[in-house]
Structure formats: structure tokens, C-alpha cells
Amino acid sequence: MITMRPVFIFCCGLFLSFTTITRLPAQSRSNFFTIGIEQGLSNTNIWSINQDKYGYIWIGTEAGLNRYDGHTMKQYFHSETDKTSVAGNACYWIFKDSEGDMWFACGYSGLSRYNYVTDNFASLAPYDSARKNNRYNAPVWRFGEDAQKRIYLSCGAACYRYNKSTKKFEDLTSLFGQGFDAGIGRFFMLKNNIMLIAADDGLYRYNITSNSMRKIPFDVQKQGFGAVGMRDIEWVNNNEVIISMEKAGYVIFDIDTEKFRPADDPFYPGRSGKFSEMGDLLLDSKKRLWMANTYSGLVKYNPGNRQSTFIKKDPLYPYPYPDQEGQGKAIFEDRDGNIWYGTSTQGAVHFQPNIDFLSIYQRDFTQSNSLPGNIVSTFYPGKNNSMWIGTWGYGICRFDPQTNQYTNYNPTIQENDQLP
Numbered sequence: 001m002i003t004m005r006p007v008f009i010f011c012c013g014l015f016l017s018f019t020t021i022t023r024l025p026a027q028s029r030s031n032f033f034t035i036g037i038e039q040g041l042s043n044t045n046i047w048s049i050n051q052d053k054y055g056y057i058w059i060g061t062e063a064g065l066n067r068y069d070g071h072t073m074k075q076y077f078h079s080e081t082d083k084t085s086v087a088g089n090a091c092y093w094i095f096k097d098s099e100g101d102m103w104f105a106c107g108y109s110g111l112s113r114y115n116y117v118t119d120n121f122a123s124l125a126p127y128d129s130a131r132k133n134n135r136y137n138a139p140v141w142r143f144g145e146d147a148q149k150r151i152y153l154s155c156g157a158a159c160y161r162y163n164k165s166t167k168k169f170e171d172l173t174s175l176f177g178q179g180f181d182a183g184i185g186r187f188f189m190l191k192n193n194i195m196l197i198a199a200d201d202g203l204y205r206y207n208i209t210s211n212s213m214r215k216i217p218f219d220v221q222k223q224g225f226g227a228v229g230m231r232d233i234e235w236v237n238n239n240e241v242i243i244s245m246e247k248a249g250y251v252i253f254d255i256d257t258e259k260f261r262p263a264d265d266p267f268y269p270g271r272s273g274k275f276s277e278m279g280d281l282l283l284d285s286k287k288r289l290w291m292a293n294t295y296s297g298l299v300k301y302n303p304g305n306r307q308s309t310f311i312k313k314d315p316l317y318p319y320p321y322p323d324q325e326g327q328g329k330a331i332f333e334d335r336d337g338n339i340w341y342g343t344s345t346q347g348a349v350h351f352q353p354n355i356d357f358l359s360i361y362q363r364d365f366t367q368s369n370s371l372p373g374n375i376v377s378t379f380y381p382g383k384n385n386s387m388w389i390g391t392w393g394y395g396i397c398r399f400d401p402q403t404n405q406y407t408n409y410n411p412t413i414q415e416n417d418q419l420p
Helices: 125-132 220-224
Strands: 017-021 032-035 046-051 057-061 065-068 073-076 093-096 102-105 111-115 120-122 140-145 151-155 159-163 168-171 184-189 194-199 202-207 212-215 233-237 240-244 250-254 260-262 278-283 289-293 297-302 307-310 328-333 339-343 348-352 357-362 376-381 387-391 396-399
Touching: 046 093, 046 376, 046 387, 057 093, 057 102, 093 140, 102 140, 140 184, 151 184, 184 233, 233 278, 240 278, 240 289, 278 328, 289 328, 289 339, 297 339, 297 348, 328 376, 339 376, 339 387
Parallel strands: none
Antiparallel strands: 017 357, 032 396, 046 057, 057 065, 065 073, 093 102, 102 111, 111 120, 140 151, 151 159, 159 168, 184 194, 194 202, 202 212, 233 240, 240 250, 250 260, 278 289, 289 297, 297 307, 328 339, 339 348, 348 357, 376 387, 387 396
């Protein structure tokens, strides 16, 4: 069953550091400001980061939800006696929909939507009722949204849709077919009325107008090498998407012919002789496609010639082997078009494609302003090209590449203000 690509980070402190790797021998220092327990964070195991429409930074942790205004931290916890409290204390996924509403996935504890006016959380009783009638209490892991602004929820082997206008939930699980028992990795809109849904057991095509679902034929043995495990979806061109896979790296899917094409040689087990899991996919602002791979680390895919470029092949890249770097956890593009790549053992990789410049940010126990931990779970952009970096066990930090410093904010932010 698909889970949320968890970030297993061994961490426990507030430090940060990096070593810059370039094609010229160079080394420099950068300063990180780390937010942890001492700064009011409820827990240092970070699952998710997002920013609301007023500029507040929301941080989902293993134990408590947090809102940061640039100066102070406010904590939110579940209370059995308060129906307007957050659904659970572990917040795995934070989703901001197209209208700016904030949704919080709290695993087996359910779902919450934030009320900006009252500073509390909406009770979604219809979902609680529907969930209890399902086969088991499934955790909320994933969110999606269609062209009609309806919210989709991945709940283990169950799928629901919430209509914000009618304030009602629909159970879509039966549309997947009898015996459906797979986790969902991604809701991906193709057109106004067609959605692709990647799941543990394959790919589904959902027509939101006719409310009909069908599974796309896929040869598990020949194309998946014994496993499906479809994780993520992203555009390759106008009529093809790429789908990350559990063992076969990735496949290319033609949305017109509904045929699958295998990965290029380095990732196709039939030629490379190696299985590798592909995680997050990112289509950047210049239409370059980036992939996180368990064996090859950060990979750039060129749709034109169908070739992949391994950033690890740079002779100065310090972790050429998978056991040294670990599994990729997150990929993000900053406002300058640079790529941030979070690893599970060796910190954060910062790659500037335009000048072919690579930097490695790691924890340095001799420096108080280094990266706090080497298992990096999530990224979120701040103002003025700064970057929020979430780690597992060591809290969250904010990095400003222009000044190499942390800039404090005013202690109070009104609802019509935003973080600078």
C-alpha cells in the first residue's frame, strides 16, 4: 500500500552545514536559521510544509501542527473535548487548494480544514461517517483537486471526494472495481473532465463528468517486473506522461493510445539488470523533467531524445553510490529555476542547471548554523528566494542564498499582511 513517501530522518538537534561542490575546486559556508523545540516547534520530525494565502508557514510534524508567522510559533493539538480542534496530532500532508483553503491529513485520525476567521478547524462529520462504513479505518495520506474545485482524498484502499459547495463526501472506492485494495499515489488532471489516478495496483482513468472509472491494461510481469507500485505522474509532452514505478524505474504512458513504453536503458531492468524505485517527479519552469531515484539519485530526463542524465556522474559529486546517499525524498524548484533534492542520509543537494553548479548542504557538528539534519523531507519557498527546509528529527530551517543570513520578521502579522 502506498504511503506518503515518509521521511525517516535520524536527527536530534539544531545544526546545519554545507559543502559547495563545483567543477572548480571551491568551498564556502552558508548560514541556516533552524527552528526546533527551543523556538516553539511541537516536534522535530517534519512531515510537510506549506504556506497559506496570508503568508503563514504551516508545519506538519509527528506530534502537533504548527503555524509560524516569521517570529513566533503557534501549536495546534487534537482535543477529545473540542470538536473544532485538529483531527489528530500527527499531520502527514498539508494541501492548499485553488481557493486558498488549507487541508490537513492526520493519518488514521482523519481530515481537517482550517477556518481562517475563527482560527480553528472544521469538523467533517460526513467523512468520519463514510470512513467508519468502509472496510477499515484507513489513513488520509493524499489530496487532489479537479477542475470543479472538488477535493479528492486517498485513504489507504479507499478514495473519497469532498464537494465544498454541498459540504458532502462521496465514496468513490467502488468505482475502482470489486476487491480494490491498493493505495493511491497521485491524482493527476489531464483535461477538464479526465483524471489519471496512480495506484499500487496500476493506472486508472477517471471521467469526472460521467463518474466512470476504468483500469488501464498493464503487464505486471513484463512491464513492471513483478510489481506495479505507480507513485507519481508528470507531463512529458502534450500526449505523454511519465509514471514513477516501484521496481521498473518509470514508464511513459501515451494518453491517446493508452500504451506504455519502458524506461531508457539505465532504468529498464530488462537491459540494466537492476531494479530501482523512482519517487518524486518534477517538471520545472523550463519544462525540464527531474526524477528522484533510489539508485541514481537526482536524474534529469530529456523528453526530446529520451535520455537521462545522472547528476551523480559529475566526478566531484561526493556520493556516487546508493548506500552513501540513500533514497531521494523530495525534489523542488526555487524561484531562480534551481533544483533542490532531499536525501535520506546525506542532506540536501542544490543544483543550478544553467551554470552546472552543484552544492551539498549537510549537518556539521562543528558549526551551529549548518543544516540541522541530513534526512531532508520537504522544501517550501520563502520570500526573496529563501527556502524552508524540513528535516526528520531536527526541525525546520530557513536558508537565504542571497544574504546567507536569517532575517527576523515583525512579531505580529495581520490577516491582510504577508511575510516579507
